[in-house]
Amino acid sequence: MADDYREARERMVEGLLTGGRISDERVAGALRAVPRHEFVPEGRRDSAYADRPLPIGDGQTISAPHMVGVMAELLAVEPGDRVLEIGTGCGYHAAVTAELGVEVYSVEYEPRLAREARDRFDELGYGIHVRQGDGHEGWSENAPYDAAYLTCAAEDFPAAVVEQVRPRGFLLAPLADGFGQTLVAATRREDGSLDRESHGGVRFVEMRGG
Numbered sequence: 001m002a003d004d005y006r007e008a009r010e011r012m013v014e015g016l017l018t019g020g021r022i023s024d025e026r027v028a029g030a031l032r033a034v035p036r037h038e039f040v041p042e043g044r045r046d047s048a049y050a051d052r053p054l055p056i057g058d059g060q061t062i063s064a065p066h067m068v069g070v071m072a073e074l075l076a077v078e079p080g081d082r083v084l085e086i087g088t089g090c091g092y093h094a095a096v097t098a099e100l101g102v103e104v105y106s107v108e109y110e111p112r113l114a115r116e117a118r119d120r121f122d123e124l125g126y127g128i129h130v131r132q133g134d135g136h137e138g139w140s141e142n143a144p145y146d147a148a149y150l151t152c153a154a155e156d157f158p159a160a161v162v163e164q165v166r167p168r169g170f171l172l173a174p175l176a177d178g179f180g181q182t183l184v185a186a187t188r189r190e191d192g193s194l195d196r197e198s199h200g201g202v203r204f205v206e207m208r209g210g
Helices: 004-016 025-033 040-047 065-075 092-098 111-124 159-164
Strands: 054-057 060-062 081-084 103-108 131-132 145-150 167-177 180-186 194-202
Touching: 004 025, 004 040, 004 065, 025 065, 025 092, 040 054, 040 145, 054 111, 065 081, 065 092, 065 167, 065 180, 081 092, 081 159, 092 180, 103 111, 111 131, 145 159, 159 167
Parallel strands: 081 103, 081 145, 103 131, 145 167
Antiparallel strands: 054 060, 167 180, 180 194
């Protein structure tokens, strides 16, 4: 079965590359390295390498692989960077980010998801740090971060998260207004304000807490 999963994973990544969904070979390598089937409920593993989101319980989902890839490319992290993730979920997105050679600190609102993600990272050998709590507060003990991203839709970048990213650091999040959600990338200026750029419509679960 493991061989079948490897082949399915390779087909998934090749489809993303040939379809123009992703283009960065580092990101493609990260997607090839992460066993997505380990992050989805056992009953849905046959769909683990389909390019679509899947439910993981508590009203949450694992993002479609192409979206994880798109966000990884936009984040443009370098090996050795420290990255804050808001919304651990099942842990798949954090694992792909970690495969880019960065240290990931992830905050998850739901206790069960935080606990299961931590156990999963331990089993798979990922040194990803997980804290259960309100993502609106970020994770100040490990700031400053080189980059931060949200895997859930918020009305704006949480103020605490912005403060915890270093000047000239990068932020990425699906931001919601009354009409939908837009993936927004931002660079933190020296004065703490943000230089923003939109990257099209998206659909994520809503951020909890606050």
